[in-house]
Amino acid sequence: MSEANAIEAMPGVVRIGNVVIDQARRRVERDGATIELSQRPFDLLCLFLAEPRTLHTRKDLFRRIWKGVVVEDANLSQGVWVLRRALGEQGKDWIRTVAKSGYVFDPPLPIESIGDTPAAGAATSSGETDLLPSTAHASAAAWRGRPFALAMMAAFALFAVAWGAWRFLRPSEPLRVLVIAAPSNESAPPSAPQWPVQLLREWLEWKLSREPDVLVVSALQLADADERGRIVLLSVSESPGDAQRVRLHAHIGNTDEPGGITIDALPDDITQAADRITGAIVDRLLPAGAVQPFPPLVLDAAGAQDYIVATQRREAGRPAEAVAALEAVLKRRPEFGLARLQLAEMLDELGQIGAAKQQMAFAEQWISRLPPAALRIQKAREAMLARDYPAAADAYAALVRDYPYQPRFRLDRARASRLAQRYADATRALDGIDWNLQPLRLRLEALLARAEVQCESGALDAAKKTAEEARKLADDAGWSLERARALLIFANASINDASAEKWLPFERAAAQFEQAGDRMNMLRARLAGEMMRPPERGTGADTLLMALLGEARAAGNREIEVDALRLVARRFRRAADFVRSRDYLVEATAVAHASGDEQRDAALRRDLALVSMVLGDFPAASRHLAEFDATKPQGTLRLLAGQIKVRLENYRGRYDKAAEAADAVTADPVEASTISAAMIDCDRTQTLIATGDLAAAQLAAERCMRSNLPYDLAAGNLAIAKIAVASGDNAEAARRIAAALPALQQLPDVDRWDLGAIAQGLRVRIGDRDGVEAALSEILSQVAPGHVRLTEIEARLGLAELASAGGDLAAAQTQIAALREIVPGDDWYAQSRLALIDAASAFHRGDVTRAQASLRTLDEAARAHADIAMELRAHRLAVSWGNNLCPEARDRELVAKSGIRGASESWLLGDRFDASQPREHLVFDRRRTDPPEGR
Template structure:
């Protein structure tokens, strides 16, 4: 690197900051800070080339040339450099999104051979601190501190644990060469031998000036455990084991909120954070011996811990070291804790499991975890984490078994930790959903500031299908100085809750905002960004299935691959394959992905595959396969204890029961689902089905009540009702209101339905508007809208059949019998194999009406008889049309008395149900007064005037 300062310069000055080139120090007016080599090199590069865009790739090439490092290293170095510069100077480094960094100092750079006088005081203070630090550098038993008694070298271990473990003594003399050599060697381990640790340990000096809050009496504590992941290190597994063991202990405590390494790099968050840095290395001149280090920054003070021993002794060393760190961080919880029981070989394999868990690659966790548990059957933490992975993969029986063993092996623990373990055990068991929610609710109530409890409780509410309750909990969570990871997790949960409630636009908005945050944060947040993109893709699919697979699926899969999460990458690709528009060979690709999922124990994808197959079968009109796949999916969900999916599938199956005319079974299913406390988008579908069944029976007010109940799912703060799945509710509501003669309200509902950016609501709304215009007497407008409705796209065979039957019905009433006949002729062979008695009967009723308009009453009676055999006795909406035809047929045959009797019965039932449309058609049949308990002429006119239904008469049946 070519620099603007001469080779003999010893000091640089930028504004009020002095850069000591010899000792890598930054000297400000108040303090002197030593900076690690890599951070210092980065600063020198910025100083030598200010006001220039430094790309990330360029910085990697110049600072880490020929070295394999994680992409997050650069972000961490920039963060550390900003911390070293201080609050008033950190804005000298400007981040350019997606590009890199620009160094923008406030003035020119100067250089000197001697320390400028203005910096003398701060430099002297810094040198004094360095002397003190060097004198205190000799490692003690496990803790470097003059004001703390040496901790006895007692290590709890299994009877088979090694008897010889060397711990550094608390006091060492520098008068002997051997002592001096040992001290130098250990300083090397903390420096060059643990270079990655030194990179982050600069936080010690950087955070000393922060407004630390004393540990005594502190209600909650924010902590972070960071293990250095140096690819060149020979023994990273030892530090990983310590990281996992220590993190589990700390995270189990109700007063501790554990932050991630990415949280530290992102900045913000709590004002007070205790940080533990961990590393391990093979001793450079002692083959087979390993040292493990911990450096604790707590309450503005730094403490060092260090142990060493043979490779076989590492698990016992780690256990001892974790106890000493716990005694320093949370002395009130220094015991009781279980003994760490595994071999060094198992610990090495466990490091792979831990890395997979860090990437949330549950298939890899399950695979490696099974091997670790076999090698170390008494290692409780591995069983706990294996159970977590198996539950994510829907292997509930295996997860329960591992979790029960974990609770038994992870003992003894403090009482509060035991309560959390029991809550985790219940959460793993899908059949203990209610007990798990109660357990976490109790934990949240007792420890409201424990973020992990809050998030777990909200996740359980979503798993139980209660997104509205989850939203309430999210709103109640404090958001002051929360870490970025918590904010993103809350946004993800909020987006999932909106999606489950059918509020897809809102889900997309929250996920989009979260995606931007994770994108701006950089590579350390790849997994979180992939999660937000997957949420966006799912929202797109739900809202517009006609568009095929969302491009966000592929992008999410790429990011998951980058982050090392094969489980979610497979999941994303599977969803993309599943939602793609059908093409030759597409099912073969899905089978290949499913085979991979089964090989990885991912049973969740098996359920998704069956649901996808059912959807595809429904789309092509294969009702038999559709029903069979749903029943298989229900069995899989039941075996997995997935109550939420069982309810979802039951709601979908409810439609088939209604369409098949099995009203009694539908009533029983509705009763079961009514007690299920549905809060997801399924409640919209459930509300639609209940309303349709009630409307079929003429129970219009009951139908409106069901629609009202469905719409209550949306929170009070939600937007207008013309978004998401509520569009379908508005269309159904319009149909019910038209039957009741409430045209203005029906028009408003149709307008909401038509505006919704959701699936094919537009086609349904247009058909409803055509019916409305016919009822109001504007036949020209009705015909134009009917033409438009017939051209509009509709997805899925069942949706198309229903839509076409509605078009044919209106066409008959508008005098276009030919169009109706063509439609019915097209539908008859498609409907016959389905077993959907109600749809088939609706087509037969329509054919009977069409034949009657042609004066072919004999054919009309044939179709009517077929329809009568298909539909249940209480299917009012169909039977009333048949009864009207029967009365009109009698009148055409000159049987006025028979016509009057049939009309009187129909008129009475129509008034009882409030079916104004049917009542007005009866009025057209016979003169006022000809029917028993008939309306008089004035009442008839008043009814037309009140409703505006001037076209509702049965004039379409006149020859």
């Protein structure tokens, strides 16, 4: 006989080491102490005893233990955890987890039969067990015959399993409370319809939510709960023997005190009675002396009904209607602080930040009367409302530290940290709890929060994976809005993909928002998708924008209004119209500033700095960056602004400041791992090449490409090509230019044109000039004059250099004249290249004196800027016609220090270069520029 069959044949009592299991009486004893288990964990134990050393898959366990009941995975995990606690330190390892499969009950000791028990009256492992405490029976008897009694008794039967106690819990476990509002007695007077019991529930749940040692939970979360779980049944009915009065009754399950709490009140006194009974419930639930009084519930009957309407509209996701109802409540009772707090939260959700802050100020006196724990939670919420996300993140971090079992504090901390761009802190908050043991909604919220953190911090592949997991969970639950949020995160994380149809994920998210009845987010997602379409196919953006702006303005949602304007500004940047992009950003900044939204205002300052730089307005770019820095930003937004600052200082030739900016924003090793840090390394290469540190430039370029994003791959390869040119390795430069081309083709137009102009300019320098003029002319034809100034300058510099190298003096002069009109006076990068072209052009015309004077001026300026690369280029061009600008010893020192021993700048002179001229003095001669031995 197999062991499984032997166990089935055994009498009902077995022993495994120090543990005795009485299957008939459904009781476990360990070392003589009785341990009670609720139904499902004991059923699980009986199955393990019947079939030991067998792999039980999770699917099979659900089928056999929870037959016909829809439950979460967490129920099984929690049931196993309960069993391990019951079996004690010695027996907890008897249940072995098989990764991604299930469980094996595999005790190292024999399973011994030690006797039988009478079967009469005993419950079987699959039978029902009466776990209702005696107080429940007494209360049920008192309600017998009333219309709502069956509903209340059914509720007790449904959740009876929640009162099974296991007695070995951590002292820090919170009290879990499920509040159930029974339907009002249909015979109740007209003055007491549904609203009194709803008021009871709302006021009680709010009070409990401000007690950090209490978790207000759902039915699923309470399933298989321990002795710290409570069910509170609330009812309102006609008072027996007095038709003019209303009876408010609360029954608290699993307490040692007999009976419930009952208050009879006249209809006009219902709200005061609700305040008294909720206070009594909280006193009953929490230890003596632990509860401090809340401010009173100051509402009359009419105001209470308005308040319930407001809460129903809020729960239904109709914030504008909820605001109107709360305003009606406050018109009657302006001193009701809770309505002001909730009105402030709703106004904040609608983006009416100023009005929300005003309501919070009106409620200040009421807030000051809250108990200390509730006041602490409120202060964290106020910091969120004030958009002081760092302070909110710190406040929630302290709450998480003191109450680590509160999942809501962790979610709030993650959200505040993400908005403060503290992505590492947000991740730590989410990592600190096993979300699989939480109810489905909290588990889904945690997945969405994690996906948002990953997306915004640049971990795009991880964000897509997490968002997809959240979508599947939302699909299983049938929750449309959460599914839409997951789809939108996935779409945002996919914007750098190589797909030519990047708008499709946004369209899927929009369709889901529409199905969920969220028109505002539907329009936002659809507009974002429209921004991803090629300009010739994006014909509906203007219509969508106007619809979204109309909705946002009608709702007073300034945040969505700003986001929509910023989105359109981004579209014009993609369409190479930075002038119109700037106009929309200025409008969005005015809205953000007027609404007091400092976070969005900071992001817009960063965008304005970028647009101003590309338009060649370097002073405006610096001003916007200074305004941005004044907000003390953190995280990715700070890195993105740092990238602009590095690039701007490189253009100006202020390489020391460029290096400082790069170091400042990448000092945090966690934040420096993001995509933005890789992009900063791409720009850092320009600083290092100019200052003559080619080895460090090579490392920075390689770090740049680690993100594997198309822009970084293209920019990194072109940076290495520049290094190769400076080192005199034209073959490597050609290979790197070719390696950059596939990534270039994946970029949006503006980025492709900008990096493409750089690539074509490098081709001119290494003598690979076929097709360069056509490529650069095509870029110029796509860039409207003045709308993408820096790209226009780069393309014209390449055409001027190409004309000079080909000896086309007229074409070179045309480009030189155009460049003198558009190159900013403080653009050292363009001005220095223009000076080289101008000197070569003067030599072409036979004006050697003018050419030499231009190079002397350039030489002095290069020294002032500490631009070693440009100084050596000036020297080498002068040497091409036999002139030394400085002592040969300085050239040797610069070359030895930098390793910049690239080919002669004579390519700018084309066939005018006299190859027969004596060359022994040229500093790029390898025999005379090798560094000392061992360097």
